[in-house]
Amino acid sequence: MAARLVTDPLSENNPITVQVLGICSALAVTVKVETAFVMCLALTFVITCSNLIVSLLRRMIPGRIRMIVEMSVIASLVVVTDEVLRAYLFDISRQLSVFVGLIITNCIVMGRAEAFAIQNPPGSSLLDGLGNGLGYSLILMLVAIGREVIGSGTFWSIPIFPEGYPTNGLAILAPGAFIILGLLIWIQRTLIGKTEEA
Numbered sequence: 001m002a003a004r005l006v007t008d009p010l011s012e013n014n015p016i017t018v019q020v021l022g023i024c025s026a027l028a029v030t031v032k033v034e035t036a037f038v039m040c041l042a043l044t045f046v047i048t049c050s051n052l053i054v055s056l057l058r059r060m061i062p063g064r065i066r067m068i069v070e071m072s073v074i075a076s077l078v079v080v081t082d083e084v085l086r087a088y089l090f091d092i093s094r095q096l097s098v099f100v101g102l103i104i105t106n107c108i109v110m111g112r113a114e115a116f117a118i119q120n121p122p123g124s125s126l127l128d129g130l131g132n133g134l135g136y137s138l139i140l141m142l143v144a145i146g147r148e149v150i151g152s153g154t155f156w157s158i159p160i161f162p163e164g165y166p167t168n169g170l171a172i173l174a175p176g177a178f179i180i181l182g183l184l185i186w187i188q189r190t191l192i193g194k195t196e197e198a
Helices: 002-010 023-028 033-057 063-088 090-099 101-105 107-117 122-152 174-192
Strands: none
Touching: 002 122, 023 101, 023 122, 023 174, 033 063, 033 090, 033 101, 033 107, 033 122, 063 090, 063 101, 063 107, 090 101, 101 107, 107 122, 122 174
């Protein structure tokens, strides 16, 4: 049971490829692997800690204001994350722009707090948050690797092709991100045999 809380979001219940959540940041911060990696760390930290805190507080939160409390917890963690990035990774923080702040509106984070953490014990909630953060990170990194390698001919800003490699500008633009993400969703759903009912 505990292992499935971490492994399910990596494949059969991936928040991006199966639930189709968190698409905006998957498209916006994946031009470079470095920025995508920092975004993955930030979101995984926020969703894991918010799930844990909401679960610890669940018996003390009146039902009518539970979403306000959940958003307050998430917003506080986002502020802490943003300040740490500004202090220690200022250049990447500037490249990520508003997207770290927008973690508060990420459907994955709020969805896990509301659907899981508010009803389950702290240990399970922490693992659920960690699993969903890792599932989000897996897809984000694959999109970023595809976009940077094809679009710029680099990996983590290090050239990997001989000089004269014809870079593909489409991969850097939003349509390129949509194409790579769409291919990943198609491959993932084919592998697990998921189909949508009409």
